[in-house]
Amino acid sequence: MDRKASALWNGDLKTGKGTISTQSKTLNNAQYSFHSRFEEGTGTNPEELIAAAHAGCFTMAFANELSKAGHTATSVATDATVTLEMLPTGPTVTKIHLVNKSEVPGIDKAKFDEVAAGAKANCPISRLLAAAEITLDATLL
Amino acid sequence: MERSASAIWHGDLKKGTGALTTQSHVLNDTPYSFHTRFEDGAGSNPEELIAAAHAGCFTMALSSQLTSAEHPPSTIETTATVTMETTDDGPTITKIHLSTHATIPGIEKSTFDELAKKAKDGCPVSRLLKSAEITLDATLT
Numbered sequence: 001m002d003r004k005a006s007a008l009w010n011g012d013l014k015t016g017k018g019t020i021s022t023q024s025k026t027l028n029n030a031q032y033s034f035h036s037r038f039e040e041g042t043g044t045n046p047e048e049l050i051a052a053a054h055a056g057c058f059t060m061a062f063a064n065e066l067s068k069a070g071h072t073a074t075s076v077a078t079d080a081t082v083t084l085e086m087l088p089t090g091p092t093v094t095k096i097h098l099v100n101k102s103e104v105p106g107i108d109k110a111k112f113d114e115v116a117a118g119a120k121a122n123c124p125i126s127r128l129l130a131a132a133e134i135t136l137d138a139t140l141l
Numbered sequence: 142m143e144r145s146a147s148a149i150w151h152g153d154l155k156k157g158t159g160a161l162t163t164q165s166h167v168l169n170d171t172p173y174s175f176h177t178r179f180e181d182g183a184g185s186n187p188e189e190l191i192a193a194a195h196a197g198c199f200t201m202a203l204s205s206q207l208t209s210a211e212h213p214p215s216t217i218e219t220t221a222t223v224t225m226e227t228t229d230d231g232p233t234i235t236k237i238h239l240s241t242h243a244t245i246p247g248i249e250k251s252t253f254d255e256l257a258k259k260a261k262d263g264c265p266v267s268r269l270l271k272s273a274e275i276t277l278d279a280t281l282t
Contacts, residue, residue, distance in 0.1 A: 001179070003186060005193035006220040007200040012213040016204055020197045024177070026185040027193055030167045037201070038142070044167040045144060046201075046266050049194035052146035052163050053187035056173055060187075064154035076150040084142045084265065093269045124225065125187050128234045130272045 007032075020044060038091070047082045047093065054125045055080035058098055058136075061123035065115045066104055074103040082132075093132050100138040112140045148173075161185060179232070188223045188234065195266045196221035199239055202264035206256040207245060215244040223273075237270060239277045254279060 005027070009018035019029040027044070035041030059078045066073045083095040098120065104112060116138035120126055126134055146168065150159040160170045168185070176182030200219045207214045219241040226235050239261060245253065257279035261267055267275055 001188075001225045003188035003192050003223045003225070004220055005189050005196050006218065007193070007196035008219075009200045009204050009217045010215065011204070012208040013201065013205040014208075016213075018197065018200060020193050022185065022189040022193050024183065024185050024189060026171050026189075027167060032197055032201075034201075036165070042165070044163065044165045044197075046194035046198040047142075047144035048146050048163040048165060048167075049190045049197070050266065050269070051144055052148070052161050052168055053190035053194065055146050055148035056159065056161050056185075056190070057187040059148035059150045059159060060154065060173075060175075060178070063150045063152070063157055063159075067153035072153045074151065077147065078149075079145055079147045081143050081145040084144065089268070090263060091265045093265055122231065124232045124234055125191065127230065128191065128270055128272055131269050 020049075047084050050093065050129070051080040051082045051096070054082075054096055054129065055098070057123045057125035058100070058119055062100065062102070062116060062119035065119050066102075066107070069107070069111065069115055071104050071107040071111075074105060076100065076102045076104075093129075095133045095135070096129060098134070098136045098138075100136065101141055102138070103141045107140065109140055113138060161190075188225055191234070191270070192221040192223045192237070195223075195237055195239070195264075195270065198264045198266035199241070199260055203241065203243070203257060203260040206260050207243075207248070207253075210248075210252065210256060212245050212248040212252070215246065217241060217243040234270075234273050236274045236276070239275070240280075241277065242280045
């Protein structure tokens with residue numbers, strides 16, 4: 001299965017500007033720039049899209065693993081934070097931290113933690129992003 | 142620098158539904174589901190967001206390389222295609238293909254190709270996604 005997105009950029013790095021669009025048109029000429037990426041400008045940036053992909057993937061994987069363990073979740077909520085640091089090799093994503101809060105009727109904390117760790121290790125985006133350190137805090141509500 | 146996004150999911154994998162939100166609110170309770178991810182349902186999915194992040198990052202990196210080489214581009218347009226295959230490890234992103242078309246006054250094709258390769262190898266998202274095979278077609282117009 002193939003999924004696509006495209007980016008258009010006009011001009012140089014610092015004064016130029018770009019847009020990003022996805023196949024689904026969920027992003028439809030979304031603005032991005034040096035300012036929105038490396039400073040605090042308005043607009044999107046690749047790192048928050050990585051965070052969204054990872055939060056989305058982990059959350060879906062965790063819900064699936066909970067169902068398979070016989071505990072369908074009422075809700076699974078995850079924040080992903082991507083850390084970009086300036087290293088000698090250039091700007092580098094060094095860490096992704098997942099913070100999860102879930103409502104899962106009838107599961108015990110030990111099983112919950114085990115299923116959470118499995119979803120973190122095995123979700124397709126975690127496996128793709130293996131170059132970064134990925135950490136997880138999972139709270140059973 | 143930190144960038145964040147969040148996901149929420151209700152229910153099991155196949156019948157449940159989720160939503161994605163990024164820090165910039167480019168994604169704002171954007172729906173996603175099994176249907177939008179593994180079938181052809183309308184809505185977003187983590188793989189197209191990876192494609193968006195990669196297209197955005199590569200395009201900006203190429204502008205940066207061209208600017209440093211004193212050939213600031215007029216326009217760069219890149220499509221990223223993410224391929225997900227079911228392997229023994231489950232659904233796995235095996236390949237990402239970048240196809241870029243650039244308009245750059247006064248540059249030689251060989252210089253362009255060299256800088257495009259540098260941007261492919263060096264952009265932060267390429268370095269993060271190194272568990273996938275990343276390929277590039279670069280066209281100078």
